[in-house]
Amino acid sequence: MTVTLTADSVWFNADVLTLDPGQPRASAIAIHGGRIVAVGSDQDILNLANAQTRRHDLHGRFVMPGLFDTHAHPLLGGLRDLFEASVGQNASIQKMLDAVIERAAKTKAERWITGGAWHLGQLEATGVEPRLLLDACTSIHPVALTDATYHHMWLNSAALAVCGIDASTPDPAGGRIVRDAVSGEPTGLLLEAATAIVRDVVRPDADQLREAVRYVRDSFHRLGLVGFKDALVDEPYLRAYHEADVAGALDLHAAMHLGRRSTLELGVKSFDELERLRVQYQSPHLHNSFIKLFLDGVAPSRTAAFLQPYLPCDDCSAQNFDPDAQLLIDPETLAQEVIEFDRRGFVVKMHAVGDRAVRAGLDAIEAARHANGFSGLRHEIGHTAFIDPVDMGRFAALGAVAEMSPRLWFPNPVTAGQYAVLGPARTNRCHQIKSLLDAGAELSYGSDWPAAAADANPWIGLAGMLTRRNPFGLFEGAVGADQAISLEQALPLFTTSAARTLGLEAVTGAIAPGKSADLVVLDRSLQGQTARDIAQTQPTMTLFEGRVVFER
Incomplete structure (x- = not known):
């Protein structure tokens, strides 16, 4: 027939x-x-x-597969654009303060003012205690401002009080409350996991999250994006995505990375709790068998884990430098967790900026391969910003994905901060895309929007891969010019390889x-x-x- x-x-x-x-x-x-x-x-x-x-x-007209962003924080970006005092990635501290003053004039007393972005080096250069700068803007509103990397927060005195942060508040695991050297009182600066104290208090409501989902969907469609991975979600975020998908209104392929330890909330989720979230919020376009672990922080604040000391480094030497000091999970615990997640069918994305953190992530994947055999799960090193040459070939050998985010492979507002703490030689080894491809690794593209990326535009990221220069000439020079790749090499990072990281290579890409x-x-x-x-x-x-x- x-x-x-x-x-x-x-x-x-x-x-x-x-x-x-x-x-x-x-x-x-x-x-x-x-x-x-x-x-x-x-x-x-x-x-x-x-x-x-x-x-x-x-x-x-030219037609190609829709694009994917394999590392973004879309709801954070949507909430920022819709509801916060946002001044962009390259604004001065004064412009940030002016935005707070303007927002305070329109906001009822005791209501929160949130926003960003700011850069740690610029804030430290003011020489003024951070909370006092914001206190001069408003004393009747709690203010919490996120830095350009989304790893740190800047609070005024009112916000510290509302969150219950004082001299007696202990530093949470993986985070630090910066304190005055004499009095021990908080200065208003929170680093890494300490920001969860604030996010546990200042939560978007369900209506705001629904509006943010719609905003993200429409914004992504305008950019030609048809899928993404949200690199860190909690239950309210999951619920908002799930509601949209069940209503037939998500219109995107989406992978959700559930946080075991999260900057979005305090505490550690059990394996059983993560299993519940995976099952309860599964829907046709929502894929929840993904986990996020943080292995280190970010370079500008010296919280990324490197094999060599930061520069300048007046108080350290090769003799007393400890490469493991900045690891957020000790290697043995990390290996056991990746083994267990692999056994349970979760793909693990590990935030790893420094080369010591990248090595720890690869070691954990290797431990899972030895314990479980090759499960078919392609675990990811998230960001993969700096890699020791010894580890370059391990991605292909272990079936691991090197995820490239954020768009730091060309000069941008974060580059100056990288140079200040890493020096030019190491900064120019950021995102060794060509070397990884030559070593047989599979790569994917991520924006990390709104962290360290002003927008989620994938075309800017694509253009930068081809020259390693700022596509618009906004910042001079190049970052690792020898790592430039061709258009033919770059496109799979946004399409076929990206779809594989969602487990959807048979479906799309x-x-x-x-x-x-x-x-x-x-x-x-x-x-x-x-x-x-x-x-x-x-x-x-x-x-x-x-x-x-x-x-x-």
Whole structure:
């Protein structure tokens, strides 16, 4: 019996880059029931149309698979843009203070003022106790401002009081309450996990989270994104995503990294609690078999774990330097946790900025491989900013993913902070993308938005990979110019390889028969364009499961 193939819609007269090695280029696509049923020439695809088929002439426009962001904090970004006093990544401390004064004039007394971003080096350079700077802006509102990395917070006296932080408050595990050297009183600066004390008090309500989900969905569609990984969620975030997906309103492939120890909340979740969250909030586009662990902090605040000392380092030497001092989980505990998560079917993403933290993460993955065999789970080193050459080949050997985020592979507002504590030679070894690819590692792209990235625009990240220079010339020079890669090498980080990190390589990531019709349409080909042109890419249309979810 002959089966006649038909299509709901056909898209033809296009320049299609499929990312499918079996058929790299085409001019037309047929879609039925949200999936691609055929890819080929205009005539072949038009033959699949009947009287009910919708025909779309794309007039030569460029079509490629929709993009993925494998490390973002979308709801934090949405909440920031919608509800907070935000001044951008490159603002001065004075501009931040001015924004607080302006927001205070419009906010009822005792209501929280939140926002950002600021840079630790700039704040320290003022020479003024941080809380006093904010107290001068308002004493009747609690104020909590997040730094550019989203690892630290700056509070005024009212916020410290509301959160119950005083001289007797102990530092939480993995965090520090900065204190006056004489009085022991908090200065208003909270580092790393200490920020969870504030986030445990200042929580967005359900309506704000629902609005943030809608904002993120629409923003991602405008950028040509069809999927993402939220790198750290708690239960209210999960609930908001789940509600949207069950209502048919998420329209994105989404992986949720559940936090065992989290900067979003205090305490440690049990394995059973994480199992409950995985099952309770599973839905068609929400995939919850993912875990986030923090192995270290960030370089500008000297909380990332490196094999060599920070610069300047007046009080340390090769003899007394301890590379493990900044590790947030001791290696033995980390290995046991990754073994257990691997056994339970969770993919682990480990935040690792410094090369000591990267090595600890790889060691834990190796321990899981020895204990459980190769489970098929491809655990990730999140950020993978700095890698010792000895560890470069271990990613491929262990089946581990090197996730590239944030966009620090070209000069940006964070670069000065990197230079100050690492020096130029080490800073220029940031994100060794080419060396990892040459070593056979699989990589994926992440923005880390809104941490250390002003926006979630993937095209800027793509452009920077091609030159290692700021695509718009906003900052001079390059970061690791020898690590520049080609467009052909870079695109899988945003598509096929990225989809694999969600476990969806059979579902999406390429334009091929049987895959979800997740496409982005551009007004021009990416090939032959300058890096600046690629950075300025604006999709004209985004399709998710065959439906137009954005059209410019």
